[in-house]
Amino acid sequence: MxxxxxxxxxxxxxxxxxxxxxGRADIGGIGSFVGVVRDTAAGDTITSMTLExxxxxxxxxxxxxxxxxxxxxxxxxxxxxxxxGTLYPGxxxxxxxxxxxxxxxxxxxxxxxxxxxxxxxPFWKRxxxxxxxxxxxxxxxxxxxxxxxxxxLD
Amino acid sequence: MKILYFxxxxxxxxxxxxxxxxxxxxxxxxxxxGWLRARSPGHEAAFAQGRLVxxxxxxxxxxxxxxxxxxxxxxxxxxxxxx
Numbered sequence: 001m002x003x004x005x006x007x008x009x010x011x012x013x014x015x016x017x018x019x020x021x022x023g024r025a026d027i028g029g030i031g032s033f034v035g036v037v038r039d040t041a042a043g044d045t046i047t048s049m050t051l052e053x054x055x056x057x058x059x060x061x062x063x064x065x066x067x068x069x070x071x072x073x074x075x076x077x078x079x080x081x082x083x084x085g086t087l088y089p090g091x092x093x094x095x096x097x098x099x100x101x102x103x104x105x106x107x108x109x110x111x112x113x114x115x116x117x118x119x120x121x122p123f124w125k126r127x128x129x130x131x132x133x134x135x136x137x138x139x140x141x142x143x144x145x146x147x148x149x150x151x152x153l154d
Numbered sequence: 155m156k157i158l159y160f161x162x163x164x165x166x167x168x169x170x171x172x173x174x175x176x177x178x179x180x181x182x183x184x185x186x187x188g189w190l191r192a193r194s195p196g197h198e199a200a201f202a203q204g205r206l207v208x209x210x211x212x213x214x215x216x217x218x219x220x221x222x223x224x225x226x227x228x229x230x231x232x233x234x235x236x237x
Contacts, residue, residue, distance in 0.1 A: 035237050051236065052160060052161055053236070054158070054160055054213075056213055057210055057214075060213050094236070094237050114237055119234065120234070121234060122231060123234055123236025123237070124160060124161035124231065125235045125236070136232065139232070139233030139234065143237075
């Protein structure tokens with residue numbers, strides 16, 4: 001089962017994990033990644049962050065990334081939930097869950113999913129700082145390198 | 155053709171969406187960028203940092219040599235920063 005959602009409201013990790021495993025006893029492990037809003041960027045204090053996205057393309061991109069991970073790591077299910085709108089430090093941004101019979105596929109599948117999400121899903125972050133400044137977040141070359149190590153997104 | 159702009163490209167252009175009719179001779183993404191950037195100072199500012207502009211045609215990532223035609227949805231945006 002592949003679950004993809006873009007939403008303004010928070011997600012409940014326990015409820016999403018339960019939804020992923022409901023009705024089946026063949027899953028051996030679930031990898032998870034939760035992205036959270038940090039309160040600083042390059043030493044400056046962040047008061048909030050706003051996430052913009054490209055409706056339609058976002059869901060397509062997340063579905064493609066999820067399907068690719070399901071096939072490559074033979075996952076039994078995965079969940080990709082990304083929030084949009086204004087978020088505050090400490091709040092959840094993104095949830096990635098990957099279920100597999102064994103831990104390696106679950107953990108590697110989780111890393112694959114978040115690495116591709118960060119470079120192929122059309123979201124943009126704008127940070128608001130305590131001194132009143134606002135700034136679009138620059139893409140990091142390290143993120144491109146992280147997804148590049150997986151080769152091509154099939 | 156529907157053109158969409160996101161993040162700082164949207165801010166520089168001044169709006170997030172516009173409908174355009176392609177002139178003769180515009181057949182790929184590179185042509186389209188060349189034509190769009192002459193539409194206003196805002197468009198010029200949006201496309202000035204070409205290295206930082208990404209494109210999607212009909213909601214799929216596209217390179218400058220990708221074909222475009224009337225009826226397509228073409229979006230321009232900076233490198234993505236979600237997650």
